[in-house]
Amino acid sequence: MQESILSAGIDIGTSTTQLIFSRLVIENVSGFGMIPKIEIVKKEVVYRSNIYDTPLISNEEIDGEAVRRILENEYKIAGVKTSDLSTGAVIITGETSRKRNAREVVNALSELAGDFVVATAGPDLESVLAGRGSGAAALSEKTGSLVANIDIGGGTSNICYFKNGKVVDTACLDIGGRLIKINNERITYISDKMKGFLKKKNIHLSEGDRVSLSGGENIRKLIDITACMTDILEQSVGLVKKTDDLEFMKTNKLIEYDGIPDIITFSGGVADCIYKEYDDEFKFHDIGILFGKSIAESTGFKDYLTGNASETMRATVVGAGNYSMDVSGSTIEYQNCRFPIKNIPVVYVDIAENDIDSLAERIKKNAEAVKDGEKHKQIALASKGIRCPSFEQIEQMAEQITEAMKDDIEDGSILLIVIQADIGKSLGQAIKRRLGRDKPVVCIDSVSCKYGDYIDIGEPMSSGKVLPVVVKTLIFQTEEGR
Amino acid sequence: MSEEIRDITQMSMMDMVDYSGINNPDELRKLKERTPARIGIGHTGARYKTLPMLRFLADQAAASDAVFTEVDEAVIKKLGVFEVKTKCSSKYEMLTRPDWGRIFDEDQKQIIKEKCVANPQVQIYFGDGLCSPSIGANIPDLYPAIRKGLEYENVTVGTPFFVRYCRVNTARTIAPLLGAKVTCTLIGERPGLLTSESMSAYITYNARPDMLESEYTVVSNISRHGIPPVEAAAHIVDLILEILEKKKSGVNLS
Incomplete structure (x- = not known):
């Protein structure tokens, strides 16, 4: 049905x-x-x-x-x-x-x-949403290629690499079409980051300066600036040699994945300016059209300009509407909970068949790091889990988890467990047997998240069989592995 | 000469792949990740290569063995349950006389009646069915998880036992014999080339000689290669609770 x-x-x-x-x-x-x-x-x-x-x-x-x-x-x-x-x-x-x-x-x-x-x-999730919304993720799944989507908006460019439909890396740069605004042939706004960049490049241009499309020194400066921005984008996806300009313009992190994309798709407002011709280049009162033109003329991107993003301007919003939510596995367990549950930080623990007896200790240690001194903080316990555990191992895991989370449960926190392996229901039942009917418990499976993620869980669907889930990757990946 | 003989059945079929002559190995790898079917294993002219051929024979032999071998008495002893058998006197007879695989001689019925708690809400028993190895492979994790789950919900569970030469329709005799509301038959399912230790659970409300086949609710593919036994058990617990509550099973349930 x-x-x-x-x-x-x-x-x-x-x-x-x-x-x-x-x-x-x-x-x-x-x-x-x-x-x-x-x-x-x-x-x-x-x-x-x-x-x-x-x-x-x-x-x-x-x-x-x-x-x-x-x-x-x-x-x-x-x-x-x-x-x-x-x-x-x-x-x-x-x-x-x-x-x-x-x-x-x-x-x-x-x-x-x-x-x-x-x-x-947050920049990482934005990159992912734009990449999914633009069709880049689907394209990588269909072709098996490494596909990079560059979503160029007004203030930032969000980059996401996909391989076989899965995210492999993200990056974000403070590069966009609206870092400089122009009205009536006069510069009305320059973003702080761009001001810094102009200083770095020794380009003298300030708010209030006149700029005319028909010629003059300042329009040449704008064209130079957009060429610099294009060059930085090329650097970011490994098409040309990296300079310190790239480092200067990064928002939070750069691409670390080793490999040049097979396909690059462009989305965001500036993407339309790459493919379209405009009579008035200041139509949008910014440098977006000049930037788009510069990308269209770049030697690095030339081979990639195939126009295969299925959404450009609306990529991020389509991504947000279509791809932020997923559903949990269908054999899960929950009781005494009010949904939605929002913005819960994830505590990740590894579980292997031979180290279940030390699980409680490791949960406590990792939870400590996420709670950071806040005693009553609601957390979600996440793990890859064990693919096919024995009944004994499930019982042991339940024992260790309830032991480690004893204080939280007493405090009225929800015991919230997110497992990747398909064992949510069995683990959930084993936990319920230990806590009784009054304590709030959510134990879902088939959802993967990691340290630094936040999770939202919505109201039950499909006559209670599944819970909708949003995993939000908000924090910079460099902290991973803690 | 090497002393070591490699067990060719240890390798997952998903890892057996022959890239020779493949233009796009990445795509083949993706297909292989989606199915344990025998694709991308290469060929010599119209024939299998040696390793896939041997593997095919080995898997087929395992499947055939699963059907024809007996469940070892030691396995039953370890489970701590008693054993009865159907009217069949051998595996061969069980395969050729399905009608005998579902009925019992009087003395066997007597044993069941004597040794089991009467009128449980749920009667669970194990049968070899068409796959003897499934008993030892799954029951130790499957059964206690179902039992613990049901007991937590205050459902009474009867005395478990093992039926040799068992077919699903033994439930038609056992339920009235013990006065069980729900019977749950955990039985070995016909093996294939992928797994020779899969089990199914056939659950029914008010099983009786004149019941319809469509009154069985089935959970199949329980094994470490399919649905993990512990997770299947948790699902079965919920199914049994629903069946008890609605007083019906099988297609009537949905």
């Missing part, structure tokens, strides 16, 4: 604000006599909003009220009520996420997007 749910994706970016609604179809795909296996079998964008300029009060503040008005109006046009939504993601991306009131704005919008929301994204 099929069941379909409606998901919202809302992206408030540096330059634009967009909304999509998509329909996710879930279905039990397993056959007769088999344990149920509920999967998302279809994802379809059913409504695309207009693309709006992100309303700002100043360069430091988002106009939250104006954003809300835009979205409410789009809901009305689409004929969608908040109560129709089962899941959704509001994300603030790029430079906008660094605005002073970003978090309050997202929180204020949460109610519009239904109960189950990714509140903030």
Whole structure:
């Protein structure tokens, strides 16, 4: 039996604000006599909003009220009520996420997007969402190639490498079409990072300077700057030799994966400027079109410009609506919990067949690191688990976990366990036998997460068999392995 | 000469792959990751190569052995249960007389009645079925997990036992004999080339001689190669609870 749910994706970016609604179809795909296996079998964008300029009060503040008005109006046009939504993601991306009131704005919008929301994204997740939304992930799965998606927005460029449909690396650079804004042939804004870059490159250009498309020194400077930006992008995907410019422009991390992409796809607002011709290059009052032109003319990217991103401008928002949510395994266990559960930090532990007896100790140690002195902090315990454990091993694991989490459970925390191996139900039942019926327990499987991730769990679906899950990778990967 | 003889059945079929003459090895690897079927194993003209050929024979022999061998008495002893047998007197007879594989002589019925707790909510028993190795491979993890799970839910579970030369429809005799509401037959399933230790659970409400085949709820493919026994057990616990609550099983359940 099929069941379909409606998901919202809302992206408030540096330059634009967009909304999509998509329909996710879930279905039990397993056959007769088999344990149920509920999967998302279809994802379809059913409504695309207009693309709006992100309303700002100043360069430091988002106009939250104006954003809300835009979205409410789009809901009305689409004929969608908040109560129709089962899941959704509001994300603030790029430079906008660094605005002073970003978090309050997202929180204020949460109610519009239904109960189950990714509140903030962060550069790594943004890269992944854009790459999935642009079709790069699907392309890598289909072709088996290493596909890099570069999502160039107003303030940042989010890069994601995919191999066989899976994310292998991400990066983010402070490069975008709106680092410099122009109005009436006058420069009205230069981002702080760009100011630093201009100083570094010894290019003299400041807010208030006149710039004319018909010629002059300053337009040449802008063209030089966009050429530099293109060069940095080429460096970032290993097409040309790396310089310290790349390091200077990185947001949080660069690509570490060893290998040059077979295919590069471009998405984001600037991607459209690569493929299209414009009469007025300051049509969008920024350097986006010049930047796009520079990429189109670059020698490094020339062989890659095949135009195969299925979404450009809307890649991130489609990614947010379609790909942020997944469903847990279908044999899981939970009791006494109120959903959704949001923003729970993940504590990762390894479990092997021969070291279960020291599991409690290791959980305590790793939990300590994540809690960082906060005694009453809710955590999610994650592990790859053991593929086919014996009954004895399940009992042992349950014993060790309940022992390690004793204080948390007493404090009223949910015992939240996320296992990758298909053992969630057996482990959950073994844990319930130890804790009784009153304690809140969630034990899900077939979800992989790691140290540094955060997890959201939504309301049960498919008559309670599965839980929708969003794993958010927010923290820089360099801390991995702690 | 090397003393060591390699056991060719140890390698997973998913790792047996022949890339010679393959233009895109990455794609073949992806296909291999999705199925344990015998694809991408190379060929010589129209024939198998030596290793895949030997492996095929070995797997087929294991499957055939699984059907024809007896469950060792030591295995039953280790499980700590008593043993009865159906009307069949040998494996051969069980295969040729399915009708005898589902009924018992009087003395065997008497043993069951004497040794078992009467009127349990759930009666669980084990049968060799078409796969003897499945008993030793799965019951030690499967059974205690089901039992513990049911007991936690305050469901009474009867005395377990082993039936030699067993077919699924023994449930039609055993349920009325013991007054069990639900019977759960854990029985070896017909082996294939991939696994020769898989087990199924046939669960039914109010099993009786005139019941329909469609009243069985089945969970199949229980083995370390398929659904891990402990996870299958947890699922079976929930199924049994649902069946007890709704007082029906099989296709009537959905």
